Amino acid sequence: MAGHRTEEHPHGADRLCEAGDRVYSRAVRRGRVPRPDAEPVPCLMELALLHPDPDDMDWLVPTSPQEVMTRLLRGVYDEVRASQRRMGSAVAAVEWYAALGPQPARAPGAQGPLAGSAIRVLDGDARIQGALDEATQNCTAEVLTVQPGGIRPEHELTEGLHRAMALRGRGVRMRDLYTHVARHGQGLLNYLELMGDAVEARTLDEVFDRLILFDRTVAFIPANTDRTMALELRHPALVNYLGTVFERLWRLAIPLTAPLPDTGIEGISHREQSIAALLAEGHQDAVIAERLGISVRTCRAHIARLSETLGAASRTQLGVRIAQVGLDRTRASSSGSSQSSQSPESSESAVIRVAGVSGAPGRQSPTGR
Structure with missing residues (x-):
């Protein structure tokens, strides 16, 4: 609860100033503190964290931390409810304006985003993972991926394992491109052994940025450097272009099961x-x-x-x-x-x-x- 002390003590009970934190902590430990101890920190009285001892007015007793927590949570709940009301009003206003224009039609039997959303920005891990799960569900034939960087961490392989297993169960063929460095990762070798013939992997000196392509109809690429945002691409020209680039790299790549070629120069790897x-x-x-x-x-x-x-x-x-x-x-x-x-x-x-x-x-x- 420690914070920065100011003359006006402009803070709430969830972030006490340093002096207030010391006095309130002492009051909780000892059960009460002398009134003069609290005079430099009037915020404790203003926030009802301390109140006079009815048995001895020269002492102050603390409000229990449990009661303080209940009070804080009630305030947070009220703030959330107010934010939800404002959000609902904003959505209603935007939907009203959106209804004034022509509505994009969904193709018969189509699932997922509307046909007009050729490029969609996915902000945050939850939206990215949700879109990938949906694309996995709708995939019937092929998944192509490009995985840049070096040895893939175990947690990255584990995160996408449920999707890979679901695809394998439906007979979907998967092809993955990695850099040569990835050959040294035991996690990748374990993953490929688990997937069996469902996944074929090849490596290159270097590959372009991350790509996941489902059935040559929808592709996912990063939208920023830290990969907290992604682009979902459904425009046929973009998807076909990415598929063509993948196939050309695939022909140049070396199967993971094959050794890297000798450089032909002694002493140079x-x-x-x-x-x-x-x-x-x-x-x-x-x-x-x-x-x-x-x-x-x-x-x-x-x-x-x-x-x-x-x-x-x-x-x-x-x-x-x-x-x-x-x-x-x-x-x-x-x-x-x-x-x-x-x-x-x-x-x-x-x-x-x-x-x-x-x-x-x-x-x-x-x-x-």
């Missing part, structure tokens, strides 16, 4: 190869880490090992070595590019981009610290 290619594109360490689903610290550790393997003592030298061994061409070749070599100009550009990732060439350590 597949992840370091991906980091080298992103460095060549000029990305900062933090951006690379986010795109590959790893921490910045892990990313910089890989850059340090990459520099050691290639014998580079600076970012400038690292850019030169990456271009010399062809690591700056990895992403182009993995995307189906027909170019097998680079011009001197393009290799020089890659060197400049790597050197400039963390500052001026030659002034940064290979790890970017």
Whole structure:
């Protein structure tokens, strides 16, 4: 109940000032306090938290905390009722105006939102989860998902398990795209083992932001960075576009049951190869880490090992070595590019981009610290 003391004590019984908190707590512990103790905190008398002892007017006795709680809850209840009345009035006014315009028609047998709501904003976890549950109920054939980031936490997998099990029970086919880092999560492996043939998973160096697509008719994507809001998309052009993007990534992805391909360069891992290619594109360490689903610290550790393997003592030298061994061409070749070599100009550009990732060439350590 502690708060900040002011001369007027502008607070309620639910947030006493510091001095009032001390005196009231003492009164509750001891059963009463001398009247002079309460003179610096008249708020206790004003809020009826203390009242004179009928047996001795020089002392004050506390109102029981249970009675104070009842009084507070009654006030909160009254405030809620008033808010509900105001909300009802606002809804009635909006509905009256809405009735003046043409009403969107629902297709025969259609469920869920009206046909006119091609894009719907879902604010808050409750609305998002409710919309996902409804889409799960109506899904009959296929679910496509993209899961960015690294190893998926157990609680994320558990949250959507009831939907996945319901889909599996109806014979719905599910395909999931993850980053390569997700391969190291035991929770994901347990989930896939539980789902059996109902789910097929593949991985890529990086994927775009989260996506859930049901039956090529409704898609869900984040609407803000912290994912407390989402967009429900039912516009056919948008849904088809997202489905096409998914299929192209799916063809490039590697099945989770298959090992990652060898880089062909001794001492350089597949992840370091991906980091080298992103460095060549000029990305900062933090951006690379986010795109590959790893921490910045892990990313910089890989850059340090990459520099050691290639014998580079600076970012400038690292850019030169990456271009010399062809690591700056990895992403182009993995995307189906027909170019097998680079011009001197393009290799020089890659060197400049790597050197400039963390500052001026030659002034940064290979790890970017």
